[in-house]
Each structure stands twice: as structure tokens, then as C-alpha cells.
Amino acid sequence: MRGADKTLEVVDGVAQLRRITRAALATGCPVTVTLPPDHPARAVALAGLAARQVIVADARAGMSASIRAGLAALPPGAAVLVVLADLPELTATDLRAMLAAQGETPDLIVRACSASGVPGHPVCFPPWTRDELMALIGDTGARDLLARQVGRTRMLPLPGDHAVTDLDTPEAWAAWRAALGTSRP
Numbered sequence: 001m002r003g004a005d006k007t008l009e010v011v012d013g014v015a016q017l018r019r020i021t022r023a024a025l026a027t028g029c030p031v032t033v034t035l036p037p038d039h040p041a042r043a044v045a046l047a048g049l050a051a052r053q054v055i056v057a058d059a060r061a062g063m064s065a066s067i068r069a070g071l072a073a074l075p076p077g078a079a080v081l082v083v084l085a086d087l088p089e090l091t092a093t094d095l096r097a098m099l100a101a102q103g104e105t106p107d108l109i110v111r112a113c114s115a116s117g118v119p120g121h122p123v124c125f126p127p128w129t130r131d132e133l134m135a136l137i138g139d140t141g142a143r144d145l146l147a148r149q150v151g152r153t154r155m156l157p158l159p160g161d162h163a164v165t166d167l168d169t170p171e172a173w174a175a176w177r178a179a180l181g182t183s184r185p
Helices: 016-025 040-045 065-073 090-104 128-132 143-148 170-180
Strands: 032-035 052-055 080-082 109-113 119-124 153-157
Touching: 016 090, 032 170, 040 052, 052 065, 065 080, 065 128, 090 109, 090 119, 090 128, 090 170, 119 128, 128 143
Parallel strands: 032 052, 109 153
Antiparallel strands: 080 119, 109 119
């Protein structure tokens, strides 16, 4: 993003981090947001929301550090829905569908995919995955765990490309906005 923070890109009139956190809160479940210590604007974007904020002291170690810190703040026997903050098409309806699927198949990992079947995010991890998640290292998240557990994974199609629209550059954000027919957030 060349210095910009993709989680603070404006979507639907608010910072993307605030928008996705509000969507998560709309599910009625408790929400925990992991934040690096060196991005105070992210905490400001969450002001007034009933989401628990967890500072990830070793955030530079990659996505695994955020997953470990978030899990450490949750009850050990709970399933966890991991939602990335940079997916601007995810909605509260999508997150509720993920939670419903987890309730229907509580022993399976539930992974969102596009309507055409491309794997994406979010991912709901049942309690039996906790030890593996707590052992993650690096910036690949749970990619290896998901590859090992493909037989214990339920794919859940979300509308369109909601599960796979991950925007990591200013050009990607501009192209996405242009496809929506607007240059404004």
C-alpha cells in the first residue's frame, strides 16, 4: 500500500476496519480485534464499538502472531471465526452464514469460498484446531493447517466474490471502486 493502511480505506462511508468490525458485531457474537502496537489510527477507527481490542506485541512476526494473540484472549473450548480486516465485500449476512454453517457442522473447519468455489475467507476453526493455530509461525496464517485438513473442511460459498476480494495495493482499491462504478469511497 506504499505507506497507506488498507484497513483504514473508506468503504460505505467508514474505515474498512470499522465496517468489518460492525459487521462482526451484528452477528451477536463477542468480537475480538487484534491490533499492532504501531498503528494507533486503527484503535481510533474502532472507538465506541463493543469489540475487545488485543494488542499484538510481536505483530511484526506476521499473521500468525495475530492469530495466536487473538486465540489466547478467547475461551479455550470455543470455535473461532477468523475474519481478515481487508475484505471489503464481506457483510454481516456472510458472517452469520459462516456461524450457522459452523453450528451445523461443529467438528469441521468451515471455509468461505467465492460463488464459483475459489477458497477464501473468513474461516471458522473448531476447538480441535486450537493447538495447531497456537503453534503457527510466520506470515502465512493457517494456510498449511488448511491444506492438511482439507478432508475435514466444509467449503461455504458466499455471494459473488465476497470471500476472495482482498485488496492489497492502491491500484487494487482503485480498480475495485471503478468496478463498482464510483471513484468515491
